[in-house]
Amino acid sequence: MSTNMMQTEIEGILRDAFAPTRLEVINDSAKHSGHSGHDGSGESHFTVVIESAAFAGMSRLQRHRKVIAALGDIPGQRVHALAIKALAPGEST
């Protein structure tokens, strides 16, 4: 069974929290098939690319903390791995 419930949930939370000017939530789970964090749900590994004016003037650590805080118990518990790229408008990836 394959669903994208987690992806949708992450997208919804981040849209509400940061009003992003760019948001990509990429499911990387298939790339990690067979290693310890891969739980068979198909939704264990994600990459988030988010651009928001909310991140202007913040350090990388502060941005990551904001994203992680918004996502509550998802990073590290409900999702094994969440890669985050948090940008302010005008910054390049």
Added chain:
Amino acid sequence: MMVNVTSSGTQRPLRRNSQTDEIPTMSAEEQIKDTVTTNDVVLFMKGTKAMPQCGFSNHVVGVLTTIGVEFQDVDVLADPEIRQGIKNYSDWPTIPQLYVKGEFVGGCDIISEMTMSGELDALLDKSGVSYSKEAAKKIRDANG
């Protein structure tokens, strides 16, 4: 120092005394604080630097090793109290976690980004930690 690494790189659980195998009276938090303040660079990771057990831990070990940074590894899988304790200590939910001079720097993404931007070089310079500038530049040239 509480962490005990043998020449083969095998690491005992952080909180056990290497001689008696008894759990010392220090709390997990005290042990963590002791470790990050008595070592210039500490990586809390899954597995050991000789045998990482997770791709993200492996990645950070690879960066540090490639640029020649001496660091202390702590295997969180060896002690559930350290595994939870380090997350509380930094208020950061994931492993690996890198500390330089007692300060939490970040996890895999942040270390990767800082390597590419040169911020990691600047942090190591500022902290008086020796590393190879040429190797750091090579990583940037290869991935830039």
